[in-house]
Amino acid sequence: MSRFAPVMRKLHKECEEKGAQIFLKTECKKILQAEDGSVRGVLAVGEDGVEYEIKAKCVIMATGGFMGRKDLLKKYFPFYEEDFFGFYVPNMGDGLTLAEEAGAALEGHATLVRETCHSSDAMKEHFLTAAAREPNTMWEETSGRNLQIGANAVLSQPGKKCFTLYDDNLVQEIVDYGYLVPRYPNKDENKQFKINLQEVATRKEWVIQSDNWDEIAEWIGCDAAVLKASVEEYNSFCAQGYDETFVKDRRYLKPLLKPPFYAIKFGVMVVETCGPVRVNENLEVLNKEYQPIPGYYSAGVIVAGWQGHDCNGEHLFGSELGFSINSGRIAGENAAKYALGKEAK
Structure with a gap:
């Protein structure tokens, strides 16, 4: 309700x-x-x-x-795009006809009000959407370069999709402490986060799990050297406590160091027309x-x-x-x- x-x-x-x-x-x-x-x-x-x-x-x-x-x-x-997802009421725009x-x-x-981000369409996998929007992760373009958050930035990408990167430490943080940006009122869901993530990753549809960035780059469709350079640069920003590219809040600068690594694919979520x-x-x-x-x-x-x-x-x-x-x-x-x-x- x-x-x-x-x-x-x-x-x-x-x-x-x-x-x-x-x-x-x-x-x-x-x-x-x-x-x-x-x-x-x-x-x-x-x-x-x-x-x-x-x-x-x-x-x-x-x-x-x-x-x-x-x-x-x-x-x-x-x-x-017709595959844009959203929890909206599908009103038919009757008022436009009446007005004209x-x-x-x-x-x-x-105006099409839109937000980031949305991952798997399956309701039982809505935890992927929650995981994709966590602020202490790293966002990647389809080219393998670091991306700043924003629905329009996602829309500008090929296929209108981007990727969130995790390492095992970040996954464990959610298991232990929950989401930083809680969206779904299920206090125990985070305890199963790693198990659920690894299960979905076996399909390699919305998530991939790997011990190396080369395999993840191949799944994303980007140059492995570009992705690894982007991750290395981001890790250096985390080490120094300052993001020289996007000036990301230092509270959320967490390096990607411990395998297995994960990439979660996501797009935009549409809200309403204005x-x-x-x-x-x-x-x-x-x-x-x-x-x-x-x-x-x-x-x-x-x-x-x-x-x-x-x-x-x-x-x-x-x-x-x-x-x-x-x-x-x-x-x-x-x-x-x-x-x-x-x-x-």
């Missing part, structure tokens, strides 16, 4: 207590407008095919993103002349202009909730003022 579910249950209860009608499994098909373009309601269809024409002075559109639409993902994000048909302006770009419906500060949907469409409001991730077009990093799941809640509040306040004939401030 989502950890946000209690919030939604609370909101649902308050809506019912205040007399709101909630239509489940009912799809909005059209924003109804008067001749002057102002909103006068919506046309919706229930699961049983029954149509509802709901009259309203204003409408707030909060339909979520479009993670379920591969065509839109390809349109807005040319770098998108109502004369709304859509920006020519949107945009591209254009709004103003009152969350009023704008037309192609940048003027508000009277009575039409929008909130949540479908709204453009609140998130940078290059949002990537670490631990971004849930990062859209703050804006979604607050934009919904602002849109609701202004929609209520509009319905009551009061001017939004």
Whole structure:
């Protein structure tokens, strides 16, 4: 269950207590407008095919993103690959169609929020994702050179994949003390980390285990001399306590010295889309002349202009909730003022 579910249950209860009608499994098909373009309601269809024409002075559109639409993902994000992984809700971007048909302006770009990193697709192997993101490891490009953390850096690699390197000492640290960046609430999982890692490594799909860097370089597909030189340089930085290349926090400078060594392959994890419906500060949907469409409001991730077009990093799941809640509040306040004939401030 989502950890946000209690919030939604609370909101649902308050809506019912205040007399709101909630239509489940009912799809909005059209924003109804008067001749002057102002909103006068919506046309919706229930699961049983029954149509509802709901009259309203204003409408707030909060339909979520479009993670379920591969065509839109390809349109807005040319770098998108269908094997990108993510725990997201596959919304179909219905709001984009509704907005366009109502004369709304859509920006020519949107944002695909993404983070590093994701390893094996098998849920029972999610420990690989946790292991790949540990800060005291070494990241490698497909060329065998040291890499700084970041989803965009991974996307720039051939195959959009990179590698995390471990030695036996680092593996044992997780067994003894757990992950430095705990992501999954299983306090005993780390005790089985070495056993699980070695078991998965036998397949050589997401992990390889070897006593020498030459075999690991062959699996990665890079020049062994380049990989070994990169590891030697990194180890020297660990010894002196200063990373001359990326100025990595010295707390996490741990050398790779004790075999067996491991390489874990990983890619990016996608979170959500943001945009591209254009709004103003009152969350009023704008037309192609940048003027508000009277009575039409929008909130949540479908709204453009609140998130940078290059949002990537670490631990971004849930990062859209703050804006979604607050934009919904602002849109609701202004929609209520509009319905009551009061001017939004």
